Amino acid sequence: xxxxxxxxxxxxxxxxxxxxxxxxxxxxxxxxxxxxxxxxxxxxxxxxxxxxxxxxxxxxxxxxxxxxxxxxxxxxxxxxxxxxxxxxxxxxxxxxxxxxxxxxxxxxxxxxxxxxxxxxxxxxxxxxxxxxxxxxxxxxxxxxxxxxxxxxxxxxxxxxxxxxxxxxxxxxxxxxxxxxxxxxxxxxxxxxxxxxxxxxxxxxxxxxxxxxxxxxxxxxxxxxxxxxxxxxxxxxxxxxxxxxxxxxxxxxxxxxxxxxxxxxxxxxxxxxxxxxxxxxxxxxxxxxxxxxxxxxxxxxxxxxxxxxxxxxxxxxxxxxxxxxxxxxxxxxxxxxxxxxxxxxxxxxxxxxxx
Amino acid sequence: xxxxxxxxxxxxxxxxxxxxxxxxxxxxxxxxxxxxxxxxxxxxxxxxxxxxxxxxxxxxxxxxxxxxxxxxxxxxxxxxxxxxxxxxxxxxxxxxxxxxxxxxxxxxxxxxxxxxxxxxxxxxxxxxxxxxxxxxxxxxxxxxxxxxxxxxxxxxxxxxxxxxxxxxxxxxxxxxxxxxxxxxxxxxxxxxxxxxxxxxxxxxxxxxxxxxxxxxxxxxxxxxxxxxxxxxxxxxxxxxxxxxxxxxxxxxxxxxxxxxxxxxxxxxxxxxxxxxxxxxxxxxxxxxxxxxxxxxxxxxxxxxxx
Numbered sequence: 001x002x003x004x005x006x007x008x009x010x011x012x013x014x015x016x017x018x019x020x021x022x023x024x025x026x027x028x029x030x031x032x033x034x035x036x037x038x039x040x041x042x043x044x045x046x047x048x049x050x051x052x053x054x055x056x057x058x059x060x061x062x063x064x065x066x067x068x069x070x071x072x073x074x075x076x077x078x079x080x081x082x083x084x085x086x087x088x089x090x091x092x093x094x095x096x097x098x099x100x101x102x103x104x105x106x107x108x109x110x111x112x113x114x115x116x117x118x119x120x121x122x123x124x125x126x127x128x129x130x131x132x133x134x135x136x137x138x139x140x141x142x143x144x145x146x147x148x149x150x151x152x153x154x155x156x157x158x159x160x161x162x163x164x165x166x167x168x169x170x171x172x173x174x175x176x177x178x179x180x181x182x183x184x185x186x187x188x189x190x191x192x193x194x195x196x197x198x199x200x201x202x203x204x205x206x207x208x209x210x211x212x213x214x215x216x217x218x219x220x221x222x223x224x225x226x227x228x229x230x231x232x233x234x235x236x237x238x239x240x241x242x243x244x245x246x247x248x249x250x251x252x253x254x255x256x257x258x259x260x261x262x263x264x265x266x267x268x269x270x271x272x273x274x275x276x277x278x279x280x281x282x283x284x285x286x287x288x289x290x291x292x293x294x295x296x297x298x299x300x301x302x303x304x305x306x307x308x309x310x311x312x313x314x315x316x317x318x319x320x321x322x323x324x325x326x327x328x329x330x331x332x333x334x335x336x337x338x339x340x341x342x343x344x345x346x347x348x349x350x351x352x353x354x
Numbered sequence: 355x356x357x358x359x360x361x362x363x364x365x366x367x368x369x370x371x372x373x374x375x376x377x378x379x380x381x382x383x384x385x386x387x388x389x390x391x392x393x394x395x396x397x398x399x400x401x402x403x404x405x406x407x408x409x410x411x412x413x414x415x416x417x418x419x420x421x422x423x424x425x426x427x428x429x430x431x432x433x434x435x436x437x438x439x440x441x442x443x444x445x446x447x448x449x450x451x452x453x454x455x456x457x458x459x460x461x462x463x464x465x466x467x468x469x470x471x472x473x474x475x476x477x478x479x480x481x482x483x484x485x486x487x488x489x490x491x492x493x494x495x496x497x498x499x500x501x502x503x504x505x506x507x508x509x510x511x512x513x514x515x516x517x518x519x520x521x522x523x524x525x526x527x528x529x530x531x532x533x534x535x536x537x538x539x540x541x542x543x544x545x546x547x548x549x550x551x552x553x554x555x556x557x558x559x560x561x562x563x564x565x566x567x568x569x570x571x572x573x574x575x576x577x578x579x580x581x582x583x584x585x586x587x588x589x590x591x592x593x594x595x596x597x598x599x600x601x602x603x604x605x606x607x608x609x610x611x612x613x614x615x616x617x618x619x620x621x622x623x624x625x626x627x628x629x630x631x632x633x634x635x636x637x638x639x640x641x642x643x644x645x646x647x648x649x650x651x652x653x654x655x656x657x658x659x660x
Contacts, residue, residue: 004437004438004439006657050443055607076397085443087447123455124380135632137634138633140635141632141634141635141638142638142639142641142644143634143635143638144581144584144634144638145630146390146443146631147577147580147581147584147634148631148634148635149631150577151574151577151578151581151627151628151631152627152631153628154573154574154624154627155624155631156626158618158620158623159558159624161620162620162621163408165620166618166620209541249559274458277635281451281454284447284451285448285451288444306493321458321459321462323455323459323462323569324455324459325455326451326452326454326455326456326458326459327452327455327456327459328455329451329452329455330394330448330449330452330453330454330456332453333444333447333448333451333452333453334430334434334445334448334449336451337434337438337440337441337444337445337448338434338440340440341438341440345439
């Protein structure tokens with residue numbers, strides 16, 4: 001029978017091979033799903049892996065969706081490497097969007113272009129604040145951060161709902177649950193005309209470098225990871241686990257808030273009940289598939305963005321439900337976790353029972 | 355007064371949903387496995403159960419379909435965390451994310467479907483007692499079933515040899531292994547049973563509790579059920595009480611709205627989630643107390659080294 005045997009040391013080959021194998025498995029399952037549904041699998045794969053790449057405009061849209069995923073996942077990489085399980089980035093994203101939107105609503109015709117900086121900073125602060133609740137409850141009361149951060153996602157949705165159905169509703173909006181459209185001065189500057197790609201992409205790439213330097217070239221980044229891998233070693237070295245907790249949550253919360261701000265003051269341009277997009281959850285998968293490494297995350301964010309665009313295209317052109325994106329995302333993470341077994345173990349045939 | 359009786363009835367009903375799932379998760383955690391995939395399993399079971407009732411007209415088939423879906427997903431999760439040694443948190447999370455997407459994907463054609471007329475259950479004579487009757491004796495059989503199940507589970511876990519083996523696998527897998535028990539097989543079975551119970555809870559939601567299918571309709575109940583196991587410090591009876599407490603909080607929002615209390619509806623809808631956070635913080639305040647009660651191997655993989 002097939003048996004798993006512990007490798008003497010972790011396989012470098014499989015560390016990088018496993019995400020690729022996971023992608024292949026996901027694609028294979030996807031083909032199966034298309035066939036099962038009576039759809040042309042080649043056309044299906046085209047929607048996901050060719051259409052998003054085939055023109056400059058399509059590539060721009062790919063970047064528009066990859067940007068928030070990349071930003072949130074970078075924060076989560078720091079968080080997960082510290083062994084802090086923040087799975088409520090979605091809520092931090094929403095509160096970041098709310099805070100940014102609140103500032104954007106204050107702008108009027110006379111406001112200067114500087115307001116956009118305040119909008120973005122408000123988003124970061126909003127996300128940090130929401131994550132700080134989780135950090136505080138963990139720090140003070142040892143409350144499980146997984147459950148608290150997740151519960152706060154639902155609460156964040158309610159906060160957004162309250163504001164857009166209540167005090168922030170556009171009086172001239174025919175009673176639709178949405179704020180008025182933000183003034184043009186609050187709009188995140190775009191990189192070029194004809195594409196929706198904004199400076200958010202630049203911020204994200206700066207973030208990649210910043211997270212890389214922090215994790216691999218600073219003492220506190222090192223402390224953060226030691227605390228995650230070996231808490232007792234970290235204690236012995238005098239690294240504070242409380243500091244690591246706060247740093248992990250504030251970083252990931254701030255990043256998610258930033259992404260929220262860039263979305264509302266960018267492509268969306270107003271607050272609506274549809275701000276929660278699932279990016280906060282998808283970014284968890286992005287972080288894992290990217291090996292919690294800033295450069296790896298760039299690739300996985302683009303891949304996940306293809307899943308989103310492919311899902312939308314599959315809906316409009318092939319009549320498949322858009323939620324196919326979620327199915328593929330889940331399958332990808334499943335396959336990755338299973339393939340990761342090969343990093344630490346090798347498969348061996350063994351005759352008879354062991 | 356009648357409205358209070360209905361509030362009690364609704365509380366028991368809402369508590370039953372949480373209790374079934376939380377008892378399943380308790381069984382998982384007793385053998386040392388945390389399954390964060392509860393929400394996903396419940397959603398898949400909700401659509402499986404709903405679809406089964408739409409096609410067969412039988413609630414019983416619906417419950418079985420839900421349990422089957424839950425057990426199947428539990429088995430996939432079990433193979434990964436128990437036999438492949440994947441991280442329990444990450445794998446559970448993957449299951450939840452997958453379940454949300456998959457149930458929405460499969461359920462799209464069932465959004466407008468209706469179930470056959472629901473049966474109104476009542477216990478003869480007892481149901482006619484004023485107030486008490488409508489509070490306690492007009493419930494779905496599962497509401498009583500879960501109470502019987504808790505009693506049976508307490509007996510099983512604490513009074514039988516198999517229950518002892520089960521608990522020892524969670525407390526000290528090494529000793530259980532040394533005594534010749536197959537830790538991984540016992541864990542796997544427990545995870546499947548836990549999945550089946552989460553599945554039953556999911557099917558109860560879409561077949562009885564709110565008989566329809568809406569994307570994401572489990573609405574965090576799987577996560578609240580997870581919190582309940584900690585809240586109850588891994589004791590079955592406390593899980594039931596906790597579930598009724600949270601069921602009460604869920605129902606309170608409708609009651610307050612009915613009374614015309616001037617609070618934004620979103621605040622009331624957020625109450626169950628806020629209550630979960632507050633209760634978790636209070637219960638976790640003393641880490642030593644949690645450590646004493648928590649199954650010692652919770653979250654840790656086990657590899658028979660021989």
